[in-house]
Amino acid sequence: MSSVYDRLAKIIMDVMHLEEHEIQPTLTFNDLEVDSLGLVELILVAQKEYGISIADDDLHANLTLEQAAAVLETKVVPAR
């Protein structure tokens, strides 16, 4: 898995108090009971974590974490 995915998983663990084994790449936000408000909460944290800007329609609750990480990956400017 990409480091973007790992960092996304860490954010979900921190914000939603989920445990590592509960978070799987093929699960959707809905599967994790992260609703639309929860997703906005995650986006706020992720923007800070990645230093990027995420629009409301970039992510939605039916995306798997793997798909979400791929969306974030396109926005993350390589460090070097």
Added chain:
Amino acid sequence: MTGTFDAAVTGLGMVTAAGIGTAASWERIVAGAGTAAADISALAGTPVDFGCPVADFDPLVMVGRRQAWRLDRSSQLAVAAAREALQDAGLDTSSWDAARVGVVLGNFVGGAATWEKQHKVLLSEGATEVSPMLVPMLSINMSAGYVAMECGARGPNFVAATACASGTTAIGLARELLRAGTCDVVLTGGTEACLVPSIISGFSQMGALAPRPADIGTASRPFDVARNGFVPAEGAAVLVLERPAAASARGATVRAFVSGYGASADAHHATAPDPDGAGAESALRAALADAGRDPTMVDHVNAHGTSTPLNDVAEARMIRRVLGGRPVVTSVKGTLGHALGAAGAIEAAATVLTVQHSLVPPTANLDSQDPAIDLDVVTKSARQSAVEVAVSNSFGFGGQNAVLVITRA
């Protein structure tokens, strides 16, 4: 008015500074030591940095990991108390008629900690960083909403706000839902969690709070000649109310009855009680009339007794005038501090337990009773006393008064 009406208390849940759970809370309330007061890190640097928090409350355990982060602490405490109350009542939430189960809670200031935190975010990081959870965590009605989500109660659902009388008002209104035939079961009580700098500084600036004594456990001293303010607290209590016939039909244990409710307004001042206690008296008389009890029948008063100079003397004079010197009086705020919108609910729960166990807890820290308070106040240790009829007083800012009559089942 269609005669008297008893609401059966079939379940209790308490999350207080005295303990998590009814048994732990009651044990410490009966012991009557004001040991609940503690330093509160969130209040560091403010003039009054101590209070009565619910120590060791782990929301991940009490509310559940997937839910806890969405709820302000005020709702977390309510959900935890409601869970205990439902379990105590032995109600099967999968088979009950959910549309006829109501939730009526009392609350004073809503999700104060969340609001304060997000207001800091607004000021330091800007509007686009404010949490989308702010409004659902802040709104004063949400504790009742989350209790319904917790157990699937789909009947009338609201929060009553009468400041420090909110919990008492809520229970009074919950009983009306049973009496009117609107509900078969109502979960009712109150919650409060506002031990945060802005709110506590506000109380401090009013001069309402007790300053820090050498031993902070002695700061809350209702009816004592040296009382000098209240000690802020947090907590929640939930009672399950049912009609007595329904309770006995399903073989439930009835701890006590809520048999009367009275409410009034002082129409006097924002925060000072009417010195004559006229509003409080009218609420007490209305509650007794509602219960069909004469003032001479009252055995016990669980007083509002905040430990402020003005409240305690005005309340004591009113009790003496209406009920005479016979009732055994206590204020559990010596032990618990003042849990504001939850106080009335916690005290109603304590009164239910007093009636059930014929045991009046002492007023903690009452060493030298104010000579202006001419009442039989229990001090030092709990008193065994058969209580058939008890009243629980609550008086809120805005001059809003609420009184419950609680009787032996």
